[in-house]
Amino acid sequence: MEARPRTLKSVFHPNVRLEVPLFQRRYVWTAEQQWEPLWEDVLATLERMRGDDSLPHFMGAIVLEHVRRPHGSIEVRQVIDGQQRLTTLQLMTAAVRDVAVELGASTRTVKRLGVLLENDPEIIDSADDVFRLWPTNADRADFRAVLTGAHRRSCAADAGSSRIVGAYLWFMREVERWLEPVAPDERADRIDELTTVIADGLETVVIDLGPEDNAQVIFETLNARGTALLASDLIKNLIFRTLQGASRPSDHLYEKHWRPLEEDHWRTEVRQGRLMRPRLDAFVGHFLVVHLQREVQAHQLFSSLRDHVGRSADRAEEVLVELSRYAQVYDRIERREDLTEREVASLERLAIADTQTVQPLLLWLFANHAGPERARALAALESYLVRRAICRLSGKNYNRIFLDLLRRLTNGEGAPGEFVTSYLARQGSDSGVWPSDEELERSILILPAYKLLKRAKLNQVLVALEEQSRGPRTESVRLTGKLSVEHLVPQQWQDNWPLAVPGGPSDDAAERDALLHTLGNLTLLTQPLNSAISNGSWDRKRAEITQLSSLRLNSGLPVVFGNESVRARGRYLASLAAAVWRRPPLALGQTTYVDEAERDLRPDREGARPRPSRAPQSTPSASGRRRDIAAHIAHAFADLPVGSFLTVSQIRNTPSPEYEGTAPSAGAISARLFPASGPMTLVGVVPDQRNGVRGARKTAA
Known part of the structure; x- marks a missing residue:
């Protein structure tokens, strides 16, 4: 290994070609992060050199590897590290050259710039050998177009999604802007000064690898510099370097299997849990679980595959071919292409x-099966997971369950439809049970679904129940408009919903509060209708819903809607849910008892919300941890509009992250809202009373 400093005039040496191998990633540098700082460094160096300071500006190191070529061919180095920097310098040089041509700069200046970009055409073997730098396969067409002048008079819009063209046009605009204050007859001289800086004022350390140096290890070690590589970038480098080292047809394999993965949509960010990751990395993670038959964490993608491939070209090619096949399947699943309506509904x-955790199993199913077998397996997975979600059962063992199921299916233990169904039905542990119809109904009747599930999830549940409620003789209605989840008994029921109705039963206030957010009290309405009747009386609300809503869920609403009506509607919705998400009958002696400790009663969050500042005040839990009453109160009001009123009891019964599986005392909440001495210090709420019942009202923070 040799390392020595070189100016760009020496780096882009006559008759030496720098090639970026196909296994390197595309050009990714941007104006804000890299182009602008580079241009500022160039101009600062020019000012220093004007003041007789000839010290070059150091631009970091690049790593090159010698490539053997036939005797008499142009000398070639592969760029192991530094391709982003070198490509940017070439694009900047091309932009300066083209501005110089348009200004009518001296032939000497244009030639000085040209020799940094192109080899002597008399000694090259092919037309593309003329370029001193040759980028990775995916960028070559754009790079060729830029250096041959195809974009010389382009507007910014012509760049499209190409970073190569975008960088070139950006530097052209910056050079022209830099020249604007200069008198026209002096601009050619300024370009000549700029050319001197590019050729002699920018310096980099060139590390030339010897035959014994491991280029792959060096590449991985240097990954931390510059714009971070994706795990898929490292995997690409590993696969194609292994194939190239074994003299496999890497160019052909790249074009057939990897080039489609270079399209921009594979680099778009997708959500995985609470994190955003590039789509390609998300897919690779699921694929490796299928291919390696073991759990692979996000930070282990590259290391796991590296350990699997080793130095085997056969394994590298096998991984590449399977990766390509599964990528097409993954794309079809995401785009919902070539799927039945039932499969699309299940995926939604x-x-x-x-x-x-279920994604690798789905990927395997869609890649290897079709027809009734796949449909039955998919229906079983949907029922198992949705029932558990409605019952708020923990997903902590899903990775183990679905990985074991995947292994058994790939081992051929049974046809997917029958095997997936029977396997899930056999899960008897608290953390894996497939809830029965009875447990599903019990959960629907007692759990505050509105507080526990995200609105989008609740909407999907209610839409599924609406569709199930429509029999073969019911008119089909396509739910295309945006519907919102609405409480039938409103959250602020104290104003217009008396507990005692003439001629009807008398409701208990605490029971009403407990039923308020259960599924039986929820429905779907259009947003305008929802806003118009939100907290109105039942007579008005029922009349408006009956007249304006076409949903079956909103038909047949009783004249009196109290606690028993909410429970009765909950039982009806539970029967629909049991029909939508069918479960096999319990085996003789089998039970699906659910341990209450297995329920995850922490609310799903729509996204991180800034919490209002508040004075710290906490109460001890049974475990000794200090819990924050103020945080619990703020959480209770988080989803409510300004002006909303909650009683102390309602605040207490609202699940929150501060009190997982339990609740603060009503006395502690009352003391916090109505302190015996001193002011109430909570932000965003004020203490209030309605009909003699203590509570709080939400204000603008």
């Missing part, structure tokens, strides 16, 4: 469970 409803 699986989002209710909000788990990525």
